[in-house]
Amino acid sequence: MIDDCYALNVRGETATVYFYGAFDIVQIRRDASTNWSGAPAGAHGLLVNGDRCALIGGYAERRDVVSHLRLGTGEVELVGEGRIDGLPSEGPQLERICRGPEMHVIVGTDWYRASIT
Numbered sequence: 730m731i732d733d734c735y736a737l738n739v740r741g742e743t744a745t746v747y748f749y750g751a752f753d754i755v756q757i758r759r760d761a762s763t764n765w766s767g768a769p770a771g772a773h774g775l776l777v778n779g780d781r782c783a784l785i786g787g788y789a790e791r792r793d794v795v796s797h798l799r800l801g802t803g804e805v806e807l808v809g810e811g812r813i814d815g816l817p818s819e820g821p822q823l824e825r826i827c828r829g830p831e832m833h834v835i836v837g838t839d840w841y842r843a844s845i846t
Contacts, residue, residue, distance in 0.1 A: 732748070732749045732750040733748060733749040733750075734746055734747075734748050734749075735747050735748060735749055735752075735771070735772060735773060736772055736773055736774055736775035736784070736785075736827065737775070737827070738775045738776065738777050738827045738828065738829065739828065740777070740828055740829035742758065742759065743756060743757070743758045744756070744757045745757075745775060745777050745782070746775075747768065747772060747775045747784065751766065752768050752769070752770045752771075753765060753766050753768065754768050754775070754782065754798075754800070754805060756777075756800075763800075764803070765800050765801070765803060765804055765805045766803065766804055766805070767804045767805045768784060768796075768798065768805045769784060769787055769791075769794075769796045769807070770787065770788065771786065771787040771788035771791065772784035772785055772786050772787055772796065773785060773786040773825065774786060774825050774827050774832050775827050776827055776829070776830050776831065776832055776843075776844065776845045777829060777830065778829065778830035778845050778846065780799055780800045780801075781797070781798065781799055781800070781808075781845060782797075782798050782800060782805075782845075783795055783796065783797050783798065783845050784796040784798065785813070785825075785832065793812050793813040794810055794811070794812060794813075795810065795811045795812065795813060796810050797809045797810065797811070797845075813843075822835075822836055822837045823835070823836050824836075830844050830845045830846065831843070831844040832844070
């Protein structure tokens with residue numbers, strides 16, 4: 730059950746979602762879906778590149794955390810964590826767009842870009 734979609738990533742015909750309730754990552758391609766459990770809670774951005782992904786943010790003191798994950802068989806593996814330096818994590822005019830391995834953050838007239846390779 731999906732209570733709220735916290736992060737969405739669409740690239741081509743593949744949609745990857747990260748949602749409240751279970752905080753699972755689910756990837757949908759055509760008529761098939763794959764589910765990974767065990768992701769950190771509360772992220773607001775999702776970058777995807779093959780079997781790797783990055784969750785951006787979390788609750789409270791984790792708002793600027795980047796969680797690097799590997800998508801295994803049914804579960805995510807936490808590869809490492811870091812902190813965002815210089816990229817706004819919240820604000821009234823903040824817009825975040827994630828497509829594949831790239832995230833674009835627009836705050837007012839400022840445009841930031843981050844990616845995983």
